[in-house]
Amino acid sequence: MIELSKAEFDVLDALWINYPATASQIIERLSDDKQWHEKTIKTLLGRLVKKGALTFEKEGRQYIYTPCMERDDYTLKESQNFIERFFSGRIAPLVSGFAKSEQLSQQDINELKKVIDDWEKNQK
Amino acid sequence: MIELSKAEFDVLDALWINYPATASQIIERLSDDKQWHEKTIKTLLGRLVKKGALTFEKEGRQYIYTPCMERDDYTLKESQNFIERFFSGRIAPLVSGFAKSEQLSQQDINELKKVIDDWEKNQK
DNA sequence: AAAAATAGATTACAGGTGTAGTCTTAAATT
DNA sequence: AATTTAAGACTACACCTGTAATCTATTTTT
Numbered sequence: 150m151i152e153l154s155k156a157e158f159d160v161l162d163a164l165w166i167n168y169p170a171t172a173s174q175i176i177e178r179l180s181d182d183k184q185w186h187e188k189t190i191k192t193l194l195g196r197l198v199k200k201g202a203l204t205f206e207k208e209g210r211q212y213i214y215t216p217c218m219e220r221d222d223y224t225l226k227e228s229q230n231f232i233e234r235f236f237s238g239r240i241a242p243l244v245s246g247f248a249k250s251e252q253l254s255q256q257d258i259n260e261l262k263k264v265i266d267d268w269e270k271n272q273k
Numbered sequence: 274m275i276e277l278s279k280a281e282f283d284v285l286d287a288l289w290i291n292y293p294a295t296a297s298q299i300i301e302r303l304s305d306d307k308q309w310h311e312k313t314i315k316t317l318l319g320r321l322v323k324k325g326a327l328t329f330e331k332e333g334r335q336y337i338y339t340p341c342m343e344r345d346d347y348t349l350k351e352s353q354n355f356i357e358r359f360f361s362g363r364i365a366p367l368v369s370g371f372a373k374s375e376q377l378s379q380q381d382i383n384e385l386k387k388v389i390d391d392w393e394k395n396q397k
Numbered sequence: 398a399a400a401a402a403t404a405g406a407t408t409a410c411a412g413g414t415g416t417a418g419t420c421t422t423a424a425a426t427t
Numbered sequence: 428a429a430t431t432t433a434a435g436a437c438t439a440c441a442c443c444t445g446t447a448a449t450c451t452a453t454t455t456t457t
Contacts, residue, residue: 260365
């Protein structure tokens with residue numbers, strides 16, 4: 150699995166919003182949340198390319214970036230990894246931790262029920 | 274939140290198994306899973322102390338280590354953090370990702386149902 | 398008592414990370 | 428045409444991390 154740092158992920162996440170996109174568009178998108186210097190973001194884009202998380206095509210003297218993977222695929226892998234590390238690969242203890250500490254809303258519960266429901270339908 | 278590296282967490286995790294414990298006991302516990310040199314583990318213990326994740330008391334010339342927090346508390350904070358970063362703080366999309374990629378077993382589903390059940394009982 | 402083992406403290410060192418600054422070159426502006 | 432701007436490339440640098448090795452002082456062992 151490609152390992153991304155937090156900052157790198159944030160840049161990639163800005164690209165996932167809509168792509169392909171130029172560096173300036175990504176910088177623009179990040180400007181709301183982050184106080185990053187333009188150069189910082191370009192460094193991170195370079196590192197993402199080097200890690201194989203992005204590709205680009207030249208258009209004039211600009212690069213047009215495209216992610217090399219889907220956000221869902223990446224977060225799924227990260228999730229598996231996370232759950233393996235902290236909960237020996239089982240997902241329920243994570244949810245249970247949230248429940249115990251009152252971090253679950255009725256909406257979360259409804260969504261979880263739907264996930265379970267869909268899963269069960271799929272089993273038939 | 275105290276930020277621990279992977280290796281640091283693994284050491285702390287070995288202490289959580291049973292504590293207080295000496296460095297040698299921790300080294301012993303880790304020897305099954307990791308090929309770490311004794312010195313490596315001691316370095317990590319030192320860093321954990323410095324980060325405030327552990328304390329120790331002297332007993333003769335050894336240190337007896339104790340974690341400064343519970344495993345559940347730590348993993349809950351890590352989980353919140355994780356879910357915030359990757360799923361905007363909502364837990365269902367994580368579970369849903371597992372479901373879609375066939376990562377959920379019947380046992381997981383049963384456990385999740387129980388978590389939901391308990392939560393609902395608690396609401397009354 | 399001398400030597401060896403061992404506990405922790407200190408030092409090491411390469412690669413990753415956050416966070417830019419400088420350099421080079423080509424395009425845009427005056 | 429000369430100058431300014433802006434894109435990406437390259438360089439920088441401190442702190443974190445993984446992974447120990449060396450130093451120092453105290454116990455054990457012989």
